[in-house]
Amino acid sequence: MEEARIQTPLGIAVIRGNQDGVSAISVEDGTLKQERIPETLQVPCAQLKAYFEGELTQFDFPMQPEGTPFQKRVWQALEAIPYGQTVSYQELTLRLGDPKAIRAVAAANGKNPLWIVVPCHRVIGSDGSMTGYAGGIHRKKWLLNHESPTPQHSLFG
Incomplete structure (x- = not known):
């Protein structure tokens, strides 16, 4: 298993x-002095950078996330x-065919090992609220604003 570290606007x-394939992508606070990208991870890193530059909307590199069959269905x-x-958690649960599984769907969403690439940040509360996000609500808001066709300017930094 190899590891790359790249700087993004979110850490x-x-x-x-x-x-x-890529098995995990996570985010950490901080700033890198020097990026480290092994040959096998060049394409995923380039695609992540293109996403943050607004030049890429869909990822197409090989992925190998580890999880249960249910988690993989949710992802x-x-x-x-x-x-x-x-989409709301409720809508996502309905798409999966079991309206009573909302807690299990939310838990699988929270276990997503591929930050941004499997877009768990696109799931919100039924009332439009910014519900929990493993990367932090500030990152979720940033990502949704970044992807919005009409970005909102925040009144609060």
């Missing part, structure tokens, strides 16, 4: 994977949420 992205449903759009 340091840590990308883990090998020649078979596939997340990948189907179009760039610039959001």
